[in-house]
Structure formats: structure tokens, C-alpha cells
Amino acid sequence: MSRLVVSSIGPVSSVQDGGRHGAQRYGLTPSGAMDRLALATANTLVDNPPFAAAVEIGPFGAAFTARHGAVRVALSGGLRAADIAGRAVAMDTSMTIADGETLTLGFTRGGTFSYLAIEGGIPGEPMFGSLSVNARAGLGSPYPRPLQAGDEFQTSPASGAQERRIELPARAGGPIRVVLGPQDDEFGDDAKALFFESDWKISPTSDRMGYRLDGPVIKHLHGHNIVSDGTADGSIQVPGNGVPIVLMPDRGTTGGYPKIATVITVDLGRLAQTSAGTALRFKAVSMAEAQEETRKFARLLRALPDRLRAIDRIELNMEALGDANVAGSAVSAIDVGTWHAEADILTPD
Amino acid sequence: MATKLSPPRLLPSGDTAVTVEFSRNIDDAANERVLALDRALSETPIEGVTETVPTYRSLLVHYDPVRIGFDAIGGRLLALAQQPSPPREKARHWRVPVAYGGENGSDLEDVAKTLHTTPEDIVARHVAGSYRVAMIGFTPGWSYLSGLEKFLHMPRRQDPRLLTPAGTISIGGVQTGIQCLAGPSGWHLLGRTAVRTFQLHRDPIFLLEPGDRVTFFAVDAKTFAEQDRAAEAGEIVAELMAA
Numbered sequence: 001m002s003r004l005v006v007s008s009i010g011p012v013s014s015v016q017d018g019g020r021h022g023a024q025r026y027g028l029t030p031s032g033a034m035d036r037l038a039l040a041t042a043n044t045l046v047d048n049p050p051f052a053a054a055v056e057i058g059p060f061g062a063a064f065t066a067r068h069g070a071v072r073v074a075l076s077g078g079l080r081a082a083d084i085a086g087r088a089v090a091m092d093t094s095m096t097i098a099d100g101e102t103l104t105l106g107f108t109r110g111g112t113f114s115y116l117a118i119e120g121g122i123p124g125e126p127m128f129g130s131l132s133v134n135a136r137a138g139l140g141s142p143y144p145r146p147l148q149a150g151d152e153f154q155t156s157p158a159s160g161a162q163e164r165r166i167e168l169p170a171r172a173g174g175p176i177r178v179v180l181g182p183q184d185d186e187f188g189d190d191a192k193a194l195f196f197e198s199d200w201k202i203s204p205t206s207d208r209m210g211y212r213l214d215g216p217v218i219k220h221l222h223g224h225n226i227v228s229d230g231t232a233d234g235s236i237q238v239p240g241n242g243v244p245i246v247l248m249p250d251r252g253t254t255g256g257y258p259k260i261a262t263v264i265t266v267d268l269g270r271l272a273q274t275s276a277g278t279a280l281r282f283k284a285v286s287m288a289e290a291q292e293e294t295r296k297f298a299r300l301l302r303a304l305p306d307r308l309r310a311i312d313r314i315e316l317n318m319e320a321l322g323d324a325n326v327a328g329s330a331v332s333a334i335d336v337g338t339w340h341a342e343a344d345i346l347t348p349d
Numbered sequence: 350m351a352t353k354l355s356p357p358r359l360l361p362s363g364d365t366a367v368t369v370e371f372s373r374n375i376d377d378a379a380n381e382r383v384l385a386l387d388r389a390l391s392e393t394p395i396e397g398v399t400e401t402v403p404t405y406r407s408l409l410v411h412y413d414p415v416r417i418g419f420d421a422i423g424g425r426l427l428a429l430a431q432q433p434s435p436p437r438e439k440a441r442h443w444r445v446p447v448a449y450g451g452e453n454g455s456d457l458e459d460v461a462k463t464l465h466t467t468p469e470d471i472v473a474r475h476v477a478g479s480y481r482v483a484m485i486g487f488t489p490g491w492s493y494l495s496g497l498e499k500f501l502h503m504p505r506r507q508d509p510r511l512l513t514p515a516g517t518i519s520i521g522g523v524q525t526g527i528q529c530l531a532g533p534s535g536w537h538l539l540g541r542t543a544v545r546t547f548q549l550h551r552d553p554i555f556l557l558e559p560g561d562r563v564t565f566f567a568v569d570a571k572t573f574a575e576q577d578r579a580a581e582a583g584e585i586v587a588e589l590m591a592a
Binding site: 021022023024025026027028127136137138139178179180181182183226227228229230231232233234235252253254255259262263264265287288290291293294295298 | 360361362363364365366368370373374375399400401402403404405406407408409411414415418419484485486487488489490491493530532547549555559
């Protein structure tokens, strides 16, 4: 067996897959990757199922070393400079780390989370069908916590298959699309207009539970306490201070603040990858449009293997150099110092 | 339940979930209907439904829009909600031991003062109640119980605590609850139980189901400590009463 050893890693990095479903009725949050398309892309590049577990890497640098044999991996999601033993490698490609060599990743330079998929998958014991880390509940495998230097993954030796890149369609730009509800009637027309006509910035106090939105204060019609009801990924709840929070995969399963709208599935990953300080807007779309987009997204995910292309090393280096010089130095959406500031996301009822 | 059933409201929760709302308030009759619809859905599954989350007043239905669209699922849910609810199995009844007051229930004295009575009276009233698991949510195993006697209804704390102990038994508003994991809470802490409503590597991982009946009985701090060790080793500790 080969091993992929975590030689160094920043906070907010953990094993995540498609999420843990079926136990929200017991208060167990689904967790799972913040950017599902990036997870599926990385997995597809090494022939894993699209929502297999991979390493979700937060905005800081990281390094992984192959031991006892070569390890084949693929990298997707938040853009960052990457090299294996000094040779630049590109995002959205597969790559083989020879025994003893190290894959070194820089800070993200666009986006927040990158995904490192390991050929053959991450070995672990699923709970409720998932290896995703939920540190609060002590869930996640092989480590029920964020990753630390020294952690390692047992893996099959690299297959030696030809390396590949993947041609992805450009991600939609423009406003983040939402469907109104479930409690849009708790807000007046003024508040709704303010929500849709303002520029918002992701607060540095955001985390995997929720993204806080810096901008104008959104006022409720009848106060901010409602009787708790269920939440979904992308629910935009507005607590008493009027600062909206988009609920992300580590959200509480229920919440007692009115939810003005819900981000559509297709735009959740794009929102998750938006860096703090970048202005964004929201746009309401119809349910029909949102669900048609989700069906298109499902077709895109199914057809990812058709987008794989063989690469040679020259092409790879050109791409890597291009990537490494893109996008300047965006600020990450996540400020580690405030990682556990969660009082207004996990609303004490 | 003899009165004519009004149709619930269907509230979109994004493109993969719909909230079926029976009431805006905490309402036992609404909660009955939530749990009835949840049972109906488990007995007559709708293709594409991935999971359901019952709460006091609504049922959140998560679904896959690739398999069923909003209009179709909405119609099916409304039809199910209007049907007579399937006969309910006899609710399970759990007796849950609680060490009230002292370091295990740091708000008991204050609650008694606020309600102009003694801590003993608060405990006597709390153990006299018969409660129903109205919903489980917020964090794993956090069980919200309805049926708290009116005398014990109290506004939540002005300053929610950021950390309250695992196993806390508390009251807040018109509810009482069993909190499994340590975490934030704005409720008033009456005591602690050794019962783990959520415990990994135990069968079952989650002890309580929405709809279960719960009563409490008082134990002393020493018994709590013993039960806590047993529970840590995987014992259920709560007593399941014969139906």
C-alpha cells in the first residue's frame, strides 16, 4: 500500500464527500463538500465516483508527500499555485506523486476551497453513508476532525494511467440566484428591495456553517423570532441584528430566524468560493428556472467523464504557469481567528 | 381533531426542499398533523423524497428535483396532508432520570425565585409532566418536548450561554428539552441526565423519535455520576416503559 501523508496543512481542511443524508430528523447536519462541482471534477479525473470523499483544502497552503510508493491524485476548485518537487502542476488535472516526492499547494488565489481527490478513494468507515467530517458530532473518517500535519491516507499504488485534464464549461457569472421563501412574507417590500438591490460582501467571520453577508441591515416586519423550522443548504436566514447568513453544509438542521430566500443548488458552490470582500448580488428566479438549472447541473455531473482529455507534460506546464499568475491575491472568505464565532448561526432557541 | 382540517401552506425552501407548514405557532394539534404527515410519507413514499425533518409546526421535505418537480411534489403532499392520518402505533414512553439543581442545574434556584416558589416545587412540577418529543433539531439529539405546564412557561434568557453541559435538561418559553451535546443555549438549566439521546457506536445511535412520550424522574447527584459512567459505556439508562 502507498500512503499519502499530510506534511503541512492549514485550518479549515477536512475530508468531505457528497454529505450525510437521512438523519437531519435527529438533528444531524448533512455536512459534505462546500463546492460539489469541484469535488466531482477532482474525483472524475482519477476515475472515482463523483461524490467520493476527497480532501477539502481551506484557503491556506498545504503539502502532501507520497510514501511507500507513488500516489495518483487530482486537484480542482479554488485556484492555487501547485508543484510536485518543484515542477509546476495545473488545477483540474490528474498528477502522480512519486514515492518520496511532495505536492506543495499555495494559498488560494481565487476561490476558497480546493479538492484533492486520491485515486482509489479515501479509505474510511462511513457513518450514515458518509466519511464527511462533522467535528461537533465526532463524525468523519479516517479522522473525525479537521486534518493535521502527520495524518495519512492508505491508498492503492498509482495506476500509472496517462494523466488527464478536464474541460469544464465556464461557471455562470452574475448575481447569485435564489428562490424566495420560506419566510419571505416576514419581510416588507422595502426590505426585499434592499436585499436584492444592494451589494453584499462575505464577512471574514464566515465558516462551513454559514456565510455572513456584510451590507445593509435587513429589517423584519414582525420581529426576528419564529418558531423553529427546518433549514436547507443555501437558506438565507436573517437574525435579530439584520445581518443575513447563508446556511452552508454544516448548518443546524433547524433554526428560529426567518429565512428570506434560498440560494439555488447550482449557485451554492460559486457562493462558497466567493472570497471575502468581493461584492456580490442576489437575484430571485422562479422555482421552474431553479429546478431546470438543477437538472442541467445533474446532467453536467453525469457527463464529466466525457470532458476528460489526455495531456502531455508540456501542455500541463503551460497551464500551470498560466494559473499561477492569475487572479492576484484575493482575500480568503474565511478568517481562522473567528472560525468558531457561531452564536448567530447555531441559534440557541 | 374532529374539526375540518385546513390545508397546510407549501413554502419553497430552495429547489430541493419544501416546507409543509401547518401553523406559525407552537401548537400541539399542528404538531400532531406534522407527525401524521411524516408517518404517511414513510408508509406511502413519494418517489424523489430524500428525507424529512418534522418540527413543531411544519414538515420539511427534502427531495431531488431531478426526480420530481415542485408542483408535482406539492400536490402529492397536500393530498396526503388532507387524508385521514394512518393509525398511530402506540407511542413509546421513556422515563428519563434527571439530577436536578446544584451544579447539574444551575438555574433551578433562580427559576424558583422568578416564579415565587421553591426549587422542590419546580422539580415536582417538572417530573409530574408528560411530554411529547415534538421535534429533534439544532444539534444532534437535541429533543424539543411539548406539554410543559403553564406555570413553568418562562421567557428565554436575555444572554444565551455559549456553552452548556451535555445532557442538560432545561426549560425555555413553552417548552422543555433534552440537550445531548454541550453547546450554546438560551434556556434555563434545571438539571442533567446521563441519557445520551445521540451516541455513536451504540445501537440505536439516536434514542428518541419525534412523537415519543417522555417523563422525567429525579435522581441524586451520586446516581447521576454512576449512570453517566454506565451511559458512557453504551448503556441506554433511560427506562422504556411497557406499552
